[in-house]
Amino acid sequence: MVSYENGGLLDKLFEGQERRTASTLPAKMVLFEHPAEELTAAEAEDMLIPFAFEEALCRDIGAGLVPPCLHIWSHPGGVALGLRDSRLPHAAAAMAGLEQAGYAAAVRHSGGAAVPLDTGIVNVSLILPKAPGKLDFHDDFRLLASLIAEAAAASHPQAAAQIRAGEIAGSYCPGDFDMAIGGRKFCGIAQRRQSGAYFVHAFVVVSGSGRERGELIRGFYQTASGGDASLDYPRVRPETIAALGELGGPDAAAVYAAGIRQAAERRGVQLTPAASLRQETGYDLQYSDPRVLETAAMLRQRYAR
Template sequence: MINGRSNPGKYTEMSQLPQQMGLFEHVHRKAAEHNNSERVGETDKPAASGDMLIPFAFEETLCRDVGAGLVLPSIHLWSHQGGVALGLRDSKLPCAGVAMLRLEEQGIRTAVRHSGGAAVPLDEGVINISLILPKSRGKLDFHDDFRLLASLITEAVAVSHPLAAANVEAGEITHSYCPGDFDLAIGGRKFCGIAQRRQSHAYFVHAFVVISGSGQERGELIRRFYEEAACGQEGLSYPDVRPETLAGLGELGGPATTEVFTAAILQVLANRGIQVKPAAVLEEETGYTLDYEDIRVLEAARVLRERYA
């Protein structure tokens, strides 16, 4: 325990990942990172759509295929050029539609996601990580999977910034956006949140990790959204966001670019002895292919929009 909070690194043995996993990447990198990246054109394909629901629809489809045994358990790394993903309860606030329209007018895409949690900003300085896994018979404690993903993220920070990783703590950060039991923070400032989505035969555990840019500015964006969505009505249930509780890893002494962090995630998987097969390799070896433009993904996005909008 550190300052009364848990260190996620101690949970590394509580859940195990499969020895082989597929890898799907849809990471939009900033121009400065492109200039310094040796992986440009290889696995850092930008998001193909400005539709905020496409990444979630992609994972919904991939999760069904993992559950059906059509593809290996997988990891999905992605980012978005600029948007806010809302929780279902957020969308029911009295003036949520007006507040969402205000964001759209600023060029900030919006969507209501189907995994747990509340509103979060997703831009090119935020890396989203999802573990898509088949359900194990008799498995009941989903907290093990939260701990597993928390430990992977902490180990990835440690690859380039071990001192920052040593100070990562897991536990709810009050007054952050999308607060939860498995928030990850350094010095009481949150940089990551974790949620999950379960299907009949598979599930995914998802984390957003704020890497570069200002956590406080992102917090202010979400605070203003709630202020507008509530229309001044009292007694409503939504996060009381205080921007000073939020930060990017680069502000906390950790990795400051998405390139460094995503490379570290893959290194951590390799260190654990996990063989990662990129999407192109999966297609060559098994014929399996799935991307944002796939008709099944587009249909899943339509269904999600109708169900949760």
């Protein structure tokens, strides 16, 4: 493993939290990239494909078939729900309403609650083998949070210096590792673990309107809950959400994705493009792979969509 720590940036990012050891990444990682504009029509239509891809990739990493991976992707438009969201009394009607409005809707298997997906949101996943005895998931959240901040610093250091980690009340999918500038959230982090590997996933809002995305998710909950205030679901206040571009940071998905690659390389990570891995070892996992499609179907059946 290699370690890198931008002390000033990380001290501010985790201000008020317990100081821990430097975050680490594997010295070598495979880079998979799936920007929305490069997807086929079938891949763009099925919102579960990226999640199924990571599920299959995670199994292969756990089996030792492929090194640790970095996956950067986006989706044309949709809403990924948490399992708890799907259990709200009128969730099916709310999901149907999203789809009628042109948004794909599906239940994801990683933790968290409803989040939007669109071309202005960059999704970043670290997919890593599980170390023996490794139990503290907070370290993994901190690792990805620090990488997210360093990626913003690659092009907009002044904005990145203002990023703080901590729950933003009123945001969609709130959590301890929300990332915000000036109290407005632009990123949330979730995790999924298998027996031999796991992935940590960040939804980074880069461009567009944070408020509009917040209104979209608030509308879903208003319908899904039927207005029952006794139910447990996030009370979204759209003004708590923003895009990095609205906060003085990078305002283009391609710029931010480049920042992620640069941040990993600054930590000393050797990134091998997936195409190079295919040429060197024959390992070839695509969105169109039958295993990925089967996994997507399994996830849809298991989570009722």
